[in-house]
Structures are given as C-alpha cells and as structure tokens.
Amino acid sequence: VPICQTSRGGMAGGVRSAKLGFLAWLCFSTLGATLGAKVLVVPVDGSHWLSMKLLVKELIVRGHDVVLLEPETTALGKGLVGCRNEIYPVSYTKEELGNVLKQLQENVFIKLPKITDAYVNVQRLIDYTSIHVKGCENLLYNQEVMGRLRLEGFDVVLTDPFLPCGSILAETLSVPVVYFLRGLPCGLDEIGTQCPSPPSYVPRFYSGHSDTMTFPQRVKNMVMYGIESVSCRIMYASFDELASRYLEKDISYKDLVRRGAIWLLRYDFAFLFPKPMMPNMVLIGGINCAKPSPLSAHLEEFVDGSGDDGFIVFTLGSMVDKMPADMTIAFLDAFKKIPQRVVWRHTGILPEDVPENVKIMKWLPQNDLLAHPKAKLFLTHGGSHGIYEGICHGVPMVMMPLFGDQPDNVDYMVARGVAVVIDVFDVTTEKVLEAINKVVNDTSYKEKMVNLMSVHQDHAVKPLDLAVFWTEFVVRHQGADHLRPAAHNLNWIQYHSLDTLCLLAAIVMTIAFLGLKCCCFCGRKCCVRVAKKKKVL
C-alpha cells in the first residue's frame, strides 16, 4: 500500500509542503522508508549503467514504481524484473552506434603525440556523446512518448548527467532530479554543485598529479583549470543547443545541471584524495561491490589449483574487444614465466600456444574472482568499477589505463602505493613481468591495499542504502532545497569576491595615496621652514 505516495493536488504551496513534510516525517520515522514513489530512470549505456542498475533494482525491491526510459538501440532493461520500460525510437541504427564504439575501442591502442592527446580525447568524447544527443532529441520531440511521460506524474528523475536527456526531462516535467555519476568532464560536476576545488591541492582531471604537487605542477594544474572552462563550452555545445531549443529559453547545460537536488557520487576517499564537498554531494563509492557469489566448478578448480602462488585476474573492461596481436603475445610470454595462474577476459585472436597457467574467457565474474582468497593481483585498465572491486577485496593492481577517467584513476592508485602502471603503448614481456613481480613480491602493495580496504569498508551506512535513502529523501521533501547553496545565485566575479576585493583595494590605495600626499606636503612644509630658518640665520 503506497502510504506515503505524494499526490499532486491543488493545495497552496506553503501549506501543502508543510503538511506533506510533516506527513513524510511521520511516515519515515514510523515506516523507515517512502513507499510507492514514481521514479523515472534515464540511464547512460555501457559501464555507466553497471552501478546505477544496482540502485534501480533496489528501488524496485523497495516497492517503487520505476519507469526505465531507453532508446531502442540498447537493451538496458533486459533482466530488470519489476520495472516498466519506455522505449523510444531513434534516428540512428544499432550499426551506427556500434561503429562509434568500435572506433573508440580501436583508437585506444594507437599512440598519439602528447600535444594532441588531450585534444583527441575531447574529440572522442564529443563523437561518442553526439550520437546520444541525437537520440535525446528524438525522444524530446516524440509527442507520443513525451505525452505519456507527462501523464505519469513522476516524483523524481534519476539520471546520469553524462548525457543531457535526464536533466532536460526533469526540467520540462518540473520534477526534482537525482544525479548518479563518477564525475563529469571539465569539472562540470564542481560547477553544478558549486563545490570549491582549490587547484593548489585538488589535481585536475587528466593532469597526472596527486594532491601533493611541486610548484611547476601547481602551475600546470592552474593552467589546466583555466583551459577546462574554455573546453567546457566546446564539449557541451550540443547539449547547450538542445536544451535552449527544446526548453525555449536561453539556458546552458551548465545552468541546467545546477538544479540537481542530490549528487550520488561513485567515489570516496579511499580512492580520491580528500577535497572539499558540498552538502548535497553523497559519496557512494564501492556501491558496485556486491557480495561475491561462488565460482563455477571449473573456474573454482582452476583458481584453487594455483596453490600458494595464487592467481591473477586480467581484464581490460567491456569496451575493449580486440587487443593488438603483438601485445597479446607480450602478455602471454610474460605469463609463461610466472608461477601464478591467470584468468584472462580476452575476446580477440589468440596464438595457438597459450600456456597452461592461463585460462582465457569471453567474460569473467570479476567481483567473485577478486573475492577469492587466492587472488594475488588484478591486471586492469583502471575503470572505476574494477578499482572499487579491487579495493573491496584488498587485491593490489597492475594497471594499464586506456582512456577517459582511467589514467587519472590509475594515478590515484599508484600514488597510494597499491598499484604499478604499464604504458599501453610500451607493452613488452619484460615490462609486464617486472610489474607483476614487483606487486606480488613487495608486500607493501598488499598491506597498503588492505589498509585502503579497511577504511573503505568501514561505513556507517552501506553505499547502496545511502543511495536509496537520498533518492527517497528527494521524494519525501520534493527536492533537497535546504542543501542548495546560495552560491548558485552569484556570478563568477561575485562568487570569487573580485568586486569586493577591487573596492577594498581601491579604498586602501586611495588612503595610501592621500597619506603619501599628506606626508609629502608636510615634508615640503618642513623643508621650506628649515630653508627659511637657514636663510634667516
């Protein structure tokens, strides 16, 4: 029975919200939860969906009426029991989408000059997002689907702001929005939350810095901070255009994203370096660390047979389909020379002489394998999901970052002394061997990882429960207005107090100038008197 379900009656704002607030409080304190809320989920495909799916499943379990909105080109809702799917047609085919992904996958193994690297990364991102922006446009201008959505009377929109659709929908449906994300390119999450991020110790995305920087590193970090604000405009140009056109007002995506009631962030300070937070930022890092399931009999036999040497879990994530042949050979040659067994997720072409200690799989139960007591090392590309599974089970890593947030993720892990990095453009048998042996034989990697694990696992509330709590909080209170900082009402100059500082500087300078003038005047007077006296004498 949906006891707390919010009806959208015509009661006057203040009275209504006060009464509902009181009711919600009573409901919460007596029932411990909000029941039967209407939740619109607007997900992002790929690895973004991996964690969000867990929250959506939990919302369904807790009795909420979830509508999952997805383009016809994906199959996100597959296997999600208990929610309704709203599928909308798009103007691109599965093949076109596949091609964009393929291009992204192939590009990661092509080395580019350092100077164009960042530019190419931004371009890849724009290519990837633009097809989805097109899909979003198809949805927004689909009268039939939008009509149905309008009639639903949602209580909350749950979305990943990596794509603009959820935010635009929340705005047009006048429904509070909960964001679920790891971060946003060019610090849009910081702008969206008005979270201070001092460039003196908060490393910028793609900088390769830790939180302790030398002077030249701080200069570089500051320059990147400046560049980001320019690149932001280019990167989100299509988002801005769509939002303005559809909402029929001059609005940028930056402004739109600021309306997020709660930001569920997939990190914590076992992973990132400590930095300022805002009250509506909720840390749910490690939400994906599920309780491990038992391994299949043949896999259990393989890994358990590894003896005291243990085994290595090797995967480069779902985005990488084909590894170059010479790289595959380099890895296999290295694996021949180690006592550990290796479970490798590999989908490309393989040479015939795969050593006996290596088990190739098209897909592997990453979390279950890492939870196995004989897991010695995790060979990974450094996606945030995998990193948290490694932290949750205390398995040190050898990391080979490919693209996106991975180089940064890897930098953080290396700085914490729990991982060694391999350059994807310089993979040799020797380098792989060296990295593996270092992490396996130097016990400090394992010890530091166990330390990270211990602080990460020590929650007052489990990340999944926290995510559910805050999503339901937004339903109960029709948003989280009391957590919204007044900084959102200030422009850049006002926020940084540049106007007040200018005025104060002007006052100080005027006083100093007048003081100086006075001194000069007095000084001259004295000189004249002394001169006169001398003359008289």
Add this chain to the structure above:
Amino acid sequence: VPICQTSRGGMAGGVRSAKLGFLAWLCFSTLGATLGAKVLVVPVDGSHWLSMKLLVKELIVRGHDVVLLEPETTALGKGLVGCRNEIYPVSYTKEELGNVLKQLQENVFIKLPKITDAYVNVQRLIDYTSIHVKGCENLLYNQEVMGRLRLEGFDVVLTDPFLPCGSILAETLSVPVVYFLRGLPCGLDEIGTQCPSPPSYVPRFYSGHSDTMTFPQRVKNMVMYGIESVSCRIMYASFDELASRYLEKDISYKDLVRRGAIWLLRYDFAFLFPKPMMPNMVLIGGINCAKPSPLSAHLEEFVDGSGDDGFIVFTLGSMVDKMPADMTIAFLDAFKKIPQRVVWRHTGILPEDVPENVKIMKWLPQNDLLAHPKAKLFLTHGGSHGIYEGICHGVPMVMMPLFGDQPDNVDYMVARGVAVVIDVFDVTTEKVLEAINKVVNDTSYKEKMVNLMSVHQDHAVKPLDLAVFWTEFVVRHQGADHLRPAAHNLNWIQYHSLDTLCLLAAIVMTIAFLGLKCCCFCGRKCCVRVAKKKKVL
C-alpha cells in the same frame, strides 16, 4: 571482552597498521562495533558539556573504558555511571570561577555602543577562557596526574577544542583526537579543517548576514573575514603560549587544532546555511534532541489546561541567573494580555502579582515541554541546544539573543522565517506582545518550522549513532588519515595559488609586452619604408 582493543606493541609501522586495519575491518564487519577502547574525555564546562555528555554516556553503554578528566572546581562527572573520573587540582577557587561567570551573566544586559560591542565580546571570551587556560596549565605540569594518564595507553581523545587542554594532551600522548563542537571563534574550525568558506555567501560570525547578501554586506563580510585573522592571534595568544611552552616547540594552537582526526559538528543545514564541508567534518546537529519523557503531574496539568491556545516555553538558558527587574515586569505585563499559558524558567527576584497563566520554575524540562502537543511558542535566548530542541519538535520561536553565538543563531532562524527577534536592550510590553502574537497568529512560522523539522529529522543515521560511529572509526584506524586534505601542507600563499597566479600573470604580461614591442617595431619599419617610398616618389 575487548576483542578489538588495540595493543601498543612494537611491530613495524606499515605491517602493524595493515594487519590491525584488516583485523579492525573484520571486527567491524562481524561485530558492527569496536569494543573496549580506551577513551580520554577532556570536556568544557557549561552548555558545551550538555551534548557531549550524551556521546560520552553512549560510549560507556557500548562498553568503552572512558576516563573523564576534570578540574576540581567542576562536577561534570556527577551522575555519569560507568566511567572513571580523573580530577586534578587547580590554582583558582570555585569562587573565582563563579565571579568570572557572574561578570559574564551581568554584562549581557548592559548595552554597549555598537563600535565597542565586538571588542567587548572578544574581551569577555578571553576573560572566560583565560581562567581555564590556567587550569589546563595546572594539569599539564602536574607530574602525578600526567604520569597516570601516560600509563593508560588511550586509543582516542574526545574533546571540545574551545579550550586547548584536550588538543595539547592528544599531542603529548600521541593519540588521535576527535573534536566535538558547535564552532570556534574567528573561524578557527575552518582553518583547522582547511574548509573553504567563500565570504561571498558564507556569512561570517557576528556579521548578522544570511547567505544572500547585498554588495555592501559582502564588503562588510569580507572585511570581517580579514579582521578575524588578526583577532585570532589575540584571542588564542594564551593557548599558543601554553602549547609552545609545554610541548617545547614553536607551535600555535591553530597548527595544533589541525591535527583533529574527526570534527563532530553540532549543526546541520536545517539550522546553518549550506556551505562547503571537508570529508572529516561530521554533522551531528540535533544530537541533544532526546526522546521526551512524560512531564510531572503538576506541570502536565498546567500545560494541558491551556486548551486550544496552548502554552509558551520561556527560558534564557543556564547562564542567566538574574534578569533586570524592569525587564521581568515588561514580560509579565505582556503575559497578562495573552491567552496562552507560560512556563518560565526564572531564578531572580519577582514582583508579587505574577499572573495566573504564568508558572515560574527554577529549572524546567525544556525538551519535554517543547515536545508537548500544546507547545505553541518557544521564547529563548537562541543557544544552539534550545534551537535544535525547537526544530526537533517543530515549535516556532521568539528569540532574544544575549552573547556568544546566539546573535548569529537567531539571525539564521529569522532568515528561515521560523522566528521573530526581540532586542534585549529594548524590551517593552508592546514589543514582547507584538512578537508573540506575530508568531502565534501568522501560521507561516509554524509551517516553516514543521518543514525544517521534517528535513532535520530525516536522517540516514541518527546524530548520536553517527558520533559514536566516527569516534570508534578513529579507534579502529588509529585516526582518519585518509580524510586529511593535503591543504594542511601548504602555506597561505600556496593554498590560494597566489604564487602560481603571479607567475602566470608575469608570463602573460611579458608576452603582451613583447607583442606590443614587436608591433611597434614593425609599425615603425613600415612607416620608415612608406616614408622612404614617398621620398623616392
């Protein structure tokens, strides 16, 4: 059985902490708590102790070995079952302490010119703290007591950093420290946590601003921000001197306070305006909102007899002993003219004609009265404890701030539309009547207060449980190093990136200057050529 009790063995740092970390994690995940930790509690007397006592009691209930350290002039430990008291002699008498308090109490009703107001407030604070600093000195140089404390092998120090003793003890005993506070004068809590506090929207203490300021207000806020850094040195001079002398190194209290592992802060954003936070700041506002107990029979009869008009709870806190006679009469005259009954905590001289609807008490069960369904209004001085009890039970307020953080607390409540303020230096029957009638008759005050109550009460974890969790977290992990921002290692110039900005400005200006020079040079060349051509022609 103290299963998780940390032994202070001689194992090498890294290995030891890794193993202990792992053990702690196992303990935590299987038992859900840390048992039998040794906790040294260094409290601050007066209202500061009110909330901390609740946490200390809970720690005792959960099986921790608590030592409460207190000077012989107080009796904080009275009534605390299950903890050990360590009482140390001090060089001042109860009478001397009483005189300082008396002076503080009497001064609050004396109006001062606005210009000297802030100065006098600082002076009062220094007078009040200096006697306690003397007591702290008596403790630190007491070889016997200090010897006993050193032998205890504490796991954590729990203290209120309003006085320096706990911090100095934690430092000299090399034990992590958990702070418990509402805030510190001149923003020392912000410095201690390295928490950004943009003066453009975070009102400074004693400014009277909300989070939405006009340009002149922002200028004033900025000036106050500057003044605070100077006043900080004066205010904490005796703390600095004692810390440096005792620890035998050049250390300021500002530096010492930065070593706090966790800051348990007695506020949330139902009370304060949303502002940046740091990862080791834990909000436990409303920790004092206990479950109400039933009222005594005669009190229940009095308040229940108030009918539909309800009753008013009136108290100015424990610090105020004697209200001036004319003020008492003004209040009584106002109470004669209202239909509500009044329960008034009053300890001074009273006229003979106290009206029938007023019940005078030497002490009143504030929380239990506010929880009564017929409580219509809370007439309070605006101490943070009372404010939270008002919020917890949704009772709007008429506020008469006296000193300390009270004027600021009141400003926040007024800005939220849940309270009306009375000037303590301008109390007349009319003004009291006007304030009471406004809050009672204008339903918006009640509605907004119920809204505040609903967001404040909606916790994922109750404040008391959160405070226990983080105190035990510090025990389990021998601190909370992973939450300590690298900002602590930067000086003021570095933190604000002034050095990097100067370098970048110099580079830009040099390039601009060279560019200009080039242009001029080219321009001149061209002019010369044109002139030559003209000449040739």
